[in-house]
Amino acid sequence: MxxxxxxxxSDADNQRLAERLQAQGIRALSLPLLQIDPQPETGAQRSLMLDLDRYHAVMVVSPIAARLGLERLDALWPQAPVGIEWFAVGAGTAAVLEDYGLPVQIPVDGQDSEALLRLPAWQRLLAQPDLRVLIWRGVGGRDHLASTVRAAGGQVDLLELYQRNMPATLAQDLAAxxxxxxxAIVILSGQALQHWQRAAGTTWEQQRHWRCWVPGMRVAELARELGCTDVIACQGADDDSVLAAVMAHPLTP
Incomplete structure (x- = not known):
């Protein structure tokens, strides 16, 4: 074998990529490491969405943040307010926003917070004395974005739309x-990496030597800190980037 x-x-995302890998003769298995639990809307969160037209920019960090945020926008606004600059971390996130009809800016030289903040628009936005930015994200996600805007004197509000939890049966499913x-494994976030290590338990000493594809250098550094010995950094977390990295670094039979 x-x-x-x-x-x-997620299973849906895994199935889509698995089909492309299998077309190249690469066997793939699906095991979601993150259980996504939408957060109930609070009064404070509702106020952030009702005040959406007061923000200069909205930064969206993941496809699930885009989908959940748009559900709330659709419930509160007959149409999206104008004058907002929309930013997405990655092509998958941008596609969700664009399908809704929003003009989205994404970086072309990476798919992480650092690449997003290198976009020319951010040099202009960060120079504004009254800059207000809303970030759609999961609980505890991507602090680099918020800290950079705040360091430049901007105001940042966080709309935390979901919680990433470890699936209850992950240890058993990983063993299976x-x-x-x-x-070999594709790990696309630092939290997924931590869940993998925890679920591996006593088998971590073996699994940390698996080839591990990660979206970029930040997660690569975390993986090496945990003891991973065969880490490949992709040029992003989208299917095309992962497929290219897997094909460039094929597994030995």
């Missing part, structure tokens, strides 16, 4: 995937 690549996003031949 050939070594399988373990895909760790290993028995099915998983020997």
């Amino acid at each position: 050939s070594t399988a690549v373990l895909l760790t996003r 995937a290993a028995e099915q031949g998983a020997g």
Whole structure:
């Protein structure tokens, strides 16, 4: 049995990428490492959305943040307010916003917070004395964005739309995937990396030597700090970037 690549996003995302990998002769298994639990809307969060037209920019950090945020926008606004600059971290997030009809800016030289803040628009925005930015994200996500805007004197509000939790049966499911031949893994966030290590338990000493594809250098550094020895940094977290990295670094039979 050939070594399988373990895909760790949602089942739907994993299935889409698995089909492309399998077309290239690469066996893939699906095991979501993050359980996404939408957050109930609070009065404070509702106020942020009702005041959406007061912000100069909205930064959206993930496709799930885009989908959940747009559900709330759609419930409170007959149409999106004009005059807001929309930013997305990654092409997948941008696609959700664009499908809704929003003009979105994304970086072309990376798919992380640093690349987003290198966009020319941010040099102009950060120079505004009254800059107000709203970030759509999960609980505890991407502090670099907020801290950079605040350091420049801007006001940042956080609309935390979901909580990322560890699935209750992850340890058992990971062990089953290993028995099915998983020997490499795609990890697309620092929290997913932590969940993998926790679920591996006593088998971490073996699994940390699996080939591990990550979206960029930040997660690569975290992986090496945890003891991973075969880390490949992709040029982003989207399917095209992951597929290109897997094909560029094929597994040995």
